[in-house]
Amino acid sequence: MNGLWGHGLTEMVLDLGAISFVLALVSRSRRSLHPSTEVDLVNQNSIQQPSIADLQNQCRLLQVELHQQQEQLKTDFRDTTFELLQPLLTSLPTLRQLIKVKPDLPAHHLIALLAPLAHWLQDWGIETIGTPWEQVPYDPQLHQADADNYIPGEPIYIRFVGYRTPTQILHPAQISRTLPPFT
Incomplete structure (x- = not known):
């Protein structure tokens, strides 16, 4: 889990930074250049610098990749959290039914059912x-x-x-x- 959050979140932040940079660059170059100057600069630097269309395509690709990473993070988070809480979630409906049938059941019998929560907190560093x-x-x-x-x-x-x-x-x-x- 630490690897997922430590590495995946960092990549997502870097991708957001890259997208912001590309959008700012495209926006700035469109505002600051006259059409004739823009053509001259593109002709002079076509070998060295990507075109605005290339940057826009790269931006779209980064946005798609970011969306895919966000979806993967959500899925990984859900699956890992469910795995940690599954014993408790499985026992909870039975516990409710048991309490209905036997309302005087001593609480110390129920504490063992809460052990998954302690493991979950420990795994997350809480x-x-x-x-x-x-x-x-x-x-x-x-x-x-x-x-x-x-x-x-x-x-x-x-x-x-x-x-x-x-x-x-x-x-x-x-x-x-x-x-x-x-x-």
């Missing part, structure tokens, strides 16, 4: 922010408070974990000053 009911110092960058009067560094409790990558907070952990009453 980690949790905190542990439920853990006491930590308040950090406004990592935590979403239930009130406006929190002071950085004050002790708080994680109510619901957050998620982050090494470079980005995806969702801050939800916190409060007290633990839930049922703990």
Whole structure:
């Protein structure tokens, strides 16, 4: 998966840059040249520089290639994500039916069904922010408070974990000053 995103996305960005450059070049040359000057320059440089028609064709080809790469990325993303979540998705309808039939089923029996989510997060380099009911110092960058009067560094409790990558907070952990009453 890392190769797909690291390499495929880079190629897509480079292709977009190339397309933008070609379009800007074609647009600029059309605006800045008089018809007689354009013919003279094409005649003088026909061996060295591609014609506007060649650049337009190249641009169309790059656009088609970019569209194909986008479609392939979508397909690869869908297939890989489904593969990671397939055990959970397969078990979920059975779990719903089991809960209807046996509403008093202990929750610890259901935790194993959520293991694919942990694997998926790990494969994508996503980690949790905190542990439920853990006491930590308040950090406004990592935590979403239930009130406006929190002071950085004050002790708080994680109510619901957050998620982050090494470079980005995806969702801050939800916190409060007290633990839930049922703990």
